[in-house]
Amino acid sequence: MENTYDVIIIGGGATGAGVARDCALRGIKALLLERSDISTGATGRNHGLLHSGARYAVTDHESAEECIRENMILRKIAAHCVEETDGLFISLPEDGLEYQAVFVEACRKAGIRADVLDPEEAKRLEPAANPALIGAVRVPDGAVDPFRLTASNVLDARAHGAEIRTYIEVKDFVWEQNRIVGVRAYDHRSHRDETFYAQVVVNAGGIWGHGIAAKAGITINMLPAKGALLIFGHRVNNLVLNRCRKPADADILVPGDTISLIGTTSSKVPYEEIDHMVITPEEVDLLLREGEKLSPQLAYTRILRAYAGVRPLVASDDDPSGRTVSRGIVLLDHAQRDGVEGFITITGGKLMTYRLMAEWATDLVCRKLGIDQPCRTAELPLPGSEESKQEAEKKNRRKPVTQRRSAISRHGALADRIDDRNSIQNSLVCECEEVSIGEVEYAMEHLSVNNLVDLRRRTRVGMGTCQGELCACRAAGLMGKKDPVCAKKAKADLVSFLNERWKGMAPIAWGDTLRESEYTTWVYESVCGLSDETKKSTAL
Amino acid sequence: MKFDTVIIGGGLAGMACGIRLAEAGRRCAIVSQGQSALHFSSGSFDLLSRLPDGTAVEDPIRGMAELAPVAPEHPYVRIGVERCGDYALQVPEMLRKAGIPVVGDCRKNHYRITPMGKAKATWLTMDAYLRAEEPGRLPFQKVCIVNVEGFLDFYPEFIAEEFRAYGVTSRFGSVNFPDLEKIRQNPSEMRSANIARVFDHERNLEALAVRIREVAADSEAVILPAILGIDRNDAFETLRKKVDMPLYLLPTLPPSIPGIKAQQALQARFRALGGEYFLGDSVLSADLENDRVKRVYTANHGDMPFEADSFVLATGSFFSKGLLASPDRIVEPVFDVDTLFTPDRSEWYTLHFFDKQNYQAFGVVTDASLRLFKEGRLIENLYGAGAGLAGFYPVQEGCGAGVSLLSAFYVADTILNSK
Numbered sequence: 001m002e003n004t005y006d007v008i009i010i011g012g013g014a015t016g017a018g019v020a021r022d023c024a025l026r027g028i029k030a031l032l033l034e035r036s037d038i039s040t041g042a043t044g045r046n047h048g049l050l051h052s053g054a055r056y057a058v059t060d061h062e063s064a065e066e067c068i069r070e071n072m073i074l075r076k077i078a079a080h081c082v083e084e085t086d087g088l089f090i091s092l093p094e095d096g097l098e099y100q101a102v103f104v105e106a107c108r109k110a111g112i113r114a115d116v117l118d119p120e121e122a123k124r125l126e127p128a129a130n131p132a133l134i135g136a137v138r139v140p141d142g143a144v145d146p147f148r149l150t151a152s153n154v155l156d157a158r159a160h161g162a163e164i165r166t167y168i169e170v171k172d173f174v175w176e177q178n179r180i181v182g183v184r185a186y187d188h189r190s191h192r193d194e195t196f197y198a199q200v201v202v203n204a205g206g207i208w209g210h211g212i213a214a215k216a217g218i219t220i221n222m223l224p225a226k227g228a229l230l231i232f233g234h235r236v237n238n239l240v241l242n243r244c245r246k247p248a249d250a251d252i253l254v255p256g257d258t259i260s261l262i263g264t265t266s267s268k269v270p271y272e273e274i275d276h277m278v279i280t281p282e283e284v285d286l287l288l289r290e291g292e293k294l295s296p297q298l299a300y301t302r303i304l305r306a307y308a309g310v311r312p313l314v315a316s317d318d319d320p321s322g323r324t325v326s327r328g329i330v331l332l333d334h335a336q337r338d339g340v341e342g343f344i345t346i347t348g349g350k351l352m353t354y355r356l357m358a359e360w361a362t363d364l365v366c367r368k369l370g371i372d373q374p375c376r377t378a379e380l381p382l383p384g385s386e387e388s389k390q391e392a393e394k395k396n397r398r399k400p401v402t403q404r405r406s407a408i409s410r411h412g413a414l415a416d417r418i419d420d421r422n423s424i425q426n427s428l429v430c431e432c433e434e435v436s437i438g439e440v441e442y443a444m445e446h447l448s449v450n451n452l453v454d455l456r457r458r459t460r461v462g463m464g465t466c467q468g469e470l471c472a473c474r475a476a477g478l479m480g481k482k483d484p485v486c487a488k489k490a491k492a493d494l495v496s497f498l499n500e501r502w503k504g505m506a507p508i509a510w511g512d513t514l515r516e517s518e519y520t521t522w523v524y525e526s527v528c529g530l531s532d533e534t535k536k537s538t539a540l
Numbered sequence: 541m542k543f544d545t546v547i548i549g550g551g552l553a554g555m556a557c558g559i560r561l562a563e564a565g566r567r568c569a570i571v572s573q574g575q576s577a578l579h580f581s582s583g584s585f586d587l588l589s590r591l592p593d594g595t596a597v598e599d600p601i602r603g604m605a606e607l608a609p610v611a612p613e614h615p616y617v618r619i620g621v622e623r624c625g626d627y628a629l630q631v632p633e634m635l636r637k638a639g640i641p642v643v644g645d646c647r648k649n650h651y652r653i654t655p656m657g658k659a660k661a662t663w664l665t666m667d668a669y670l671r672a673e674e675p676g677r678l679p680f681q682k683v684c685i686v687n688v689e690g691f692l693d694f695y696p697e698f699i700a701e702e703f704r705a706y707g708v709t710s711r712f713g714s715v716n717f718p719d720l721e722k723i724r725q726n727p728s729e730m731r732s733a734n735i736a737r738v739f740d741h742e743r744n745l746e747a748l749a750v751r752i753r754e755v756a757a758d759s760e761a762v763i764l765p766a767i768l769g770i771d772r773n774d775a776f777e778t779l780r781k782k783v784d785m786p787l788y789l790l791p792t793l794p795p796s797i798p799g800i801k802a803q804q805a806l807q808a809r810f811r812a813l814g815g816e817y818f819l820g821d822s823v824l825s826a827d828l829e830n831d832r833v834k835r836v837y838t839a840n841h842g843d844m845p846f847e848a849d850s851f852v853l854a855t856g857s858f859f860s861k862g863l864l865a866s867p868d869r870i871v872e873p874v875f876d877v878d879t880l881f882t883p884d885r886s887e888w889y890t891l892h893f894f895d896k897q898n899y900q901a902f903g904v905v906t907d908a909s910l911r912l913f914k915e916g917r918l919i920e921n922l923y924g925a926g927a928g929l930a931g932f933y934p935v936q937e938g939c940g941a942g943v944s945l946l947s948a949f950y951v952a953d954t955i956l957n958s959k
Binding site: 427437501522 | 793
């Protein structure tokens, strides 16, 4: 029967993509449905921290152990998504050194290497750290690019036969008595309804999993906890910086590619608001105030943008901050829990443990399908990480050096799929992030890019200091060119891209950010004559 | 150094003011950091395209008359509608004398065509650029849109899509030459100014003409992005003669060739009139005595101050750093004069990029003669002109160039009449 699969996975975050890959590798016919683009939820809205687990060592031993195990696995299987920076947990005079001893002990117990450093040595190692520090512990933290990680999982899932379909929103379930046998979904691009059938449906919707379960009449009491972050315009620190104290607001500064990130705040938000996160001036002020304690130079560093994610925590008590709730993985077999056959939910956890979550969920899927296949995702490298950087360098000799470097850092070994036959393909669309025409074309062709925001997630177009000042226009031009009939769509797309960027810039729009915004307004509204047509018609 | 007037800022407002003063025989200096909003000029000058409520304006002068009750701080209201009307009639002459021929009527907006094919109401458009009396009334039915291969700052497909709605059919043509390959060797070089340099060479202009005739086929006219004539002024005319069919330019994304050319032409005109233009210099501090500016000190001239009877602040808004935004206030960095803004940052913007944003109307506080204040006290010989003024929305109201030009003329006349 058409549209029939072994398993349907709802949600295209890291977890869903991980489940799709795991299933595909075990020979299970999988379909992943995502209502928007991949990595649009909490996956793409966090620190991008490759946790060593140290942060949880004192409060949550189990999470800490999971983290360090996955940390070591990701370094192997997702080398091109990971930066092995290491991290420092610094103690400031106001923190004292008492916590440090407890912390180091707990790290070691969880199997996390924790080296106590002399303050002077720590400052030499990380000149950006607050010079007032009185102690520091070095741990194997790092940085991970969640967009790349998820995209690689999707690529590999596809390569092994999974279908990944974006912009398809599950509206409700198809039942046979007490068994879910499929989903009815709406395609946001073709504007058509479609029905898909499978023996098992996996709810991997993150915080949205609450609503997905509700459509099956199942209550999962999730606690939406909003976490706001700021991105700085250049790479301030080379080691991840943490405060060595009980986890609190804004006490992690993570370097990643060309930028640094500070976060997060933590506040409970109503479930109804999770699609409309707004960063308040108070949150920005708090992040800056606390961030400056980790690295005083943040006070003078340009902020690129502010954003917030919603943690998919499963509520266990009335903690208003959502911080003492375990980050532990929650796997629910709704047959046992709620008497609904053919439906499971995988939630809780964190980006760091996405692979393990996928493994647990896929194990359960296998049991339900009567399949006996071992999980191989801890050993098989993801596409892009199969070969060394040196080999990738060799294969991409024809690319000019900046394009080569950027392409390899973003696509790893797959960089050689980016066309570099002539100078036009090597021309840059985005100067801040060094994205070539060839890379944009590759992303449009192979990485299921449907609009400019998707493109940004795959290539970093518009993520740099200018925040899409001119490159957005150029990329829109390329997309419009590909399908001239859709030139109108490309223009509308440009409008929504600019709106999306502005949402992240408005909370921090002073100084150079306001300058850039004024310039962008002039270029797009005045020179190009773009306006938000959709809004205008409703205003009149 | 002693001058009659020192103008700080060498953009459209600063130069228009300097030229008018110099034409009247005054000894003027312009101190310019270099980059101005002309860098992203569209090749047109807007006077007033929309009222603050969004209503489209056909007759800019009539539109100005409606500003007083709804936008009392608007520079046009300060200057007075009648005077604005007079100045608007004088601007084309000033531009023509500087070697910037323009077409347009301050009593009736026409339409310029953007790099994305949109029709925008405007006042004056430079010769050679495509314009329409009504949005859909283009001077052709079949047009060939030519672009340089790999040039990403111009959008033939978008333009064609807009033209289709007017019943105009477009065909595309692309050009590529060995000399263009050379600039492609450095992949960030495919920008308008670099391409224009390639076409400054006669042999490339000739090759372009040949290629245009090839691709134009049965088209009635040809459209090119503004990538002609950066170091020579006759490139467009030369090409038009070679092609021998109607040829129009459209603006591109920055850098704007028409903007760069206008900047050069105004600068040359100011110098020809005896003005002193200090490029790449910036004013660092000022001495004030008895509510008057006595002298200013610049980065390049150290302890050699610029003295003058009057000073004009034409440093622009945020882009040109005439205004600086900190998280809780708006500062004018040269004199620290009083600025108009709302202290609560959350009121500076909405979350929709294309909305009218309150910050766009922030600027320096003026009296009726556009003189500036410091800590509430009037500075008697310091005037403000251009984008740094408060009370208007240059983009949404389509009045940025007009405010710059008209406020410059007004300030110049006030200075001329004050002695």
